[in-house]
Amino acid sequence: MKSRQRHGRANSLWTFVLGGTLAVILLTMLLRWGGPQREGAGDRLILYCAAGLRAPVEQVAERYQQEFGITIDMQYGGSNTLLNQLEIDKFSRADLYLSADELYTELASEMGLAAEVLPIAYQRPVIAVQQGNPKNISSFEDLLSDEVVLALPDPDHAAAGRVARERLSAAVDGEDDLWERLEQHVVRNQRGVFKPTVNDVAADIKLGSVDAGIVWDSTVAMPSFRDDLEAVFLPEMAAPPSLVGVSVLHSSRRPTAALHFARYLSASDRGLPSFEEFGLAPIEGDAWADRPEINFFCGAVSRRAMDPIIAEFEQREGCVVNTIYDGCGILTSRMQTIEGQSQAQGFPDVYLACDLYYLENVKDWFQEAANVSDAEIVIAVPKGCTKVTSLSDLVKPGIRVAVGEPDLCTIGALTRRLMAKEGLYDALKEKQQQEGEVVVEKSSSALLVPDVVTGHVDAAVAYITDVMANRDDVDVVRIESSLNLAVQPLSIARTSRHKHLIRRLFRHIAHSPEAFEDVGFQFLLDELPAVEATESSLP
Secondary structure, eight states: OHHHHHHHHHHHHHHHHHHHHHHHHHHHHIIIIIOTTOOSTTOEEEEEEEGGGHHHHHHHHHHHHHHHOOEEEEEEEOHHHHHHHHHHOTTOOOOEEEESSHHHHHHHHHTTOEEEEEEEEEEOEEEEEETTOTTOOOSHHHHTSTTOOEEEEOTTTOHHHHHHHHHHHHSEETTEEHHHHHHHHHHTSOOEEEESSHHHHHHHHHHTSSSEEEEEHHHHHSTTTTTTEEEEOOGGGOSSOEEEEEEEETTOSOHHHHHHHHHHHTOTTTTHHHHHHTTOEEOOOOOOOSSOEEEEEEEGGGHHHHHHHHHHHHHHHTOEEEEEEEOHHHHHHHHHHSGGGOGGGTOOSEEEOSSHHHHHHTGGGEEEEEEEEEEEEEEEEETTOOSOOSGGGGGSTTOOEEEEOTTTOHHHHHHHHHHHHTTOHHHHHHHHHSTTOOEEEESSGGGHHHHHHTTSOSEEEEEHHHHHTTTTTEEEEOOOSTTOEEEEEEEEETTOSOHHHHHHHHHHHHTOHHHHHTTTOEEOOOSOOOOOGGGOOOO
């Protein structure tokens, strides 16, 4: 009887274990294959797309689906109309927003709707007419003729309308600006109509419903219009072109997948040729990579701040950041040995120096530098020790000292400069040669404070950030000098093929001041560096 009871309990236990195992397997399968967060084959991304860009975007999206099995569901409309929809629908599951002008991507960011913005191509507003220009329209005044019926993109809905209004309003002709005169011709004289998108304007011209209208130069080049329309360029609308860009939205449940498609759309060897084919002037885009890799040389002083930032960036972008931390003397020497600044041979795509001193040595290889942070230079001493209270105490007999090696790391070079200004550097070097004295030089700032903690030295000249990590064991002696700061600049290599990816890393760093401040830095990156003109294919 008892044995049957034990057997029953064993059966119940095995049933419980087996049932639990099956539940775990089922849950894993649901998360892997059916969960809403999954990013992989069979996923769908929702793109809100400016109607005038439909042709190139559909072409790229079709190739993307064939290559990766991800469907791009697109909703079309005027750039402003789509932005208003995104603002109103707080529960939108949209992943991406592609606008015809940078004003709308900037607004999307300011409104808290957009996270990353990837630039794509340029376009300009023009006057579209039927092939052969039957009404002989060649000037702004020709548009106001009673013989000309116009179609205009509504500036409250379409980007082309807003841009045209902005430029024509700036081109004042007497008492009335040119946009007002155009609007009067359409509204008061009833010689035209407003349309929600440039495609609607172009379709009316093609059908002969109107004689002319404002569209993008790229609209005229689209397959559905290129055989029927031609463009007339007016000096009154000449200005820097509008920048088409795609935003990854905060509402996206699949931001990494959305970024993957956005990178594909804006890649120089994937999406950009399609935009060029359809009449837009593409930017100088990044080279395509399914999982891009960038080489990052980072001065050792910034490691504790940068480690969590890089980890977050890699996860969101779906990229790999090959980070090498070391003394900047070592890092810049390594750069000099890499022929042709080749990333394939390990040259950095991006460099965060410990101080401006070392970026200056390699500045011809880099661009778009920005100061990220600064770190105070201090003297670290054992907790409670009062042997050292100033720089001059470091040269006293019997005081064991650790400093950076000037030719290998920034802290060494800055310590040499600091002590030379105070007239103490020669005395420190002489002390180093004396028997029984301890003056050790370290190849990296990270190696200085540990010598204080272990009692190997009585003092070390170090960054406050390295001392903060050991505050339970080390006291700080402040140095009164104008040279007691190291400024950390970040810069992009001219030879990098992933400059836009790195610019997004810049932005990720700019939004992470606490990562630096928590470990003792003062954060400086309040604005991003301007993109160099040579990096743009501005038409």
